[in-house]
Amino acid sequence: MTNNLLKYKNMQIIKAKKLIWIDIKKPKEEDVEWLKKNFDLHPLVLKEILPPIDYPKLENYGNYLFITLFYPYFDRKTFSTLPFELDIIVGKNYLITLHYKDIVPLKAIFDRCNLYEDIREEYTDEGAVELLYRIIQGILSACFPKLSHIKQNIDEIEKAIYRKEYQQTVNKISLVKRDIIGFQRIITPQKLVLQKLVAEIPKIFGEKFIPYYHNLLSLYEQVRGILNTQSQTLNALDSTNQSLLTTRTNEIIKTLTIFSVIVFPLTLLAAIFGMNTTYLPFVGSPYDFWIISGIMVGATIFMLAIFKLKKWI
Template identity: 30%
Template sequence: MPTRRNAVNNIQQTNIKLKGGKKINWLNIIHAAKPEIDYLRENFHFDEKHLYQSSAKISALHAAVHHGTDYIFLVLRFPYYDKQEKVIASEEIDFFVGKNYVITLHQNKIRALRDFFANYHKINEKQKRNSDSVIDVFYYIVEAIIDSSFDLLDDIGEISDEIEDIIFAGENKNAITVLLNLRRSAINFRSITISYENIFEKFERLRKEIKINDLRTPFSTIIEKVKDLQNITENRKEMIEALYATHESISNYRLNDIMKTLTIFSVIVFPLTLLAAIFGMNTMNGMPFVNTPQGFWLIIIIMLLGSFGMLMFFKKKKWL
């Protein structure tokens, strides 16, 4: 069924026909400002604090789920790739789930949600699945976004493999920026997904309390996917931490090697510096080799012998 755009420009609407013939509405609201919030206030009996939280100007610090008289309000954060910062960031998506509607409010940064809304009916027909209830529709939306999160983890894995090759090829300068972004992405991804399981379990309890009926729900499928997502996230995070530790070890080894070379060089030239300082003093009386015809060359020979002696000492100690 074609998507309709509401009188309020940022509200898109599509009608979804359930298996039993009943229809529900999916309202997709982008950049919810005062006109969009006013529309929800006039057409739905939502709690004012939930409407306030769903405004585009308000950003929640963590995921949450609450219930009204006959609906459930969820605040969820999902990962997406920020091209400008080159890291995994999070976008807040707010859900109002009632008995005959699903409302999503977001900033339009997650491509999977845009595509799923535009092609909801085609995707379900292709996957040969029917929506039995409004809960099915909600979970299908969440499932589509979670599936896209697996693709982000795959991208992180591919970049990690490339960074590993760069690190062991000795090109650490090229790796450090990407590695730090990967580390930040893994931390962000983990913080985004860590609350999913508890949120969906609480959602199920509230759904039953306010009697939003459900004939067949993919709840267990979502939970399994969330667990898989969290496990892969932990694996990716551990791999990135291992790469970071390897990078630090190689960098420290090379730094120590450079410091060792500089130290050896400074010790080898120390006799030259010492003798030059001694013979540079303004005390002519009693200074050896000063008044001899070959004094200059004798001093040079002594300097070279001193440096050669230090070099032989380092070789004997196997420091070279």
């Protein structure tokens, strides 16, 4: 721990030359009360901190911004992407982050700022607005390894399809679709927040930082574009797999149908000659078994010839 790091219950505080960064994990009512006493925050902001909310937002309160973003976290147990809420209150000389789960890129930036003075100065020399940029950039950049993981799964699905593992692939496709849908559900609504951020930043921090936040929008569009491409690719593979699976099922049904049609006359003949009647043709003659067997074989060859002529087999 450095001299720049202070701890208070579930709160960590980094003091830099131009700002103070307060990070609160699993905020409680006492944390909200502490913020109320030490910062001039609007009651609506304090009310938004607890409990967690389900949608991103951005509000301008004159001399600070209140931002809610969501970090896409991949859960290996459920094979799905879950939203981790991150609330940010940013003024000219302070930045407050509140979250209920560990957010990897946020923790990485916090630890670097805590451990390395040169990085702390680099990330904070323009004030809290630069640190905010670094945090959002870190969250967006952390999406790329997840996108690479999805691409790897899609590549494996493609190989499985062309190994004719159609049935097993159905389950794999459904799991990756679930992951992509969860990812899209988190990422897509945040575009409006980033667009609004570009508009609101100069009102408090000046126009100098507009290019930085335009860069965040470009990074966001890159993430969303890759994700949409992967979604379309997976849908195409799903359609291909369903078509091949349907074709295979049809071939099986066709084979069983042909077998049933061929067996039907044999079953009919066996039923006829098995009837308990006074007179049956060929029955009782010296070669009755061979005659009846010959009729059955002939019927089978006749049916096969018809199927071959019709190009059904």
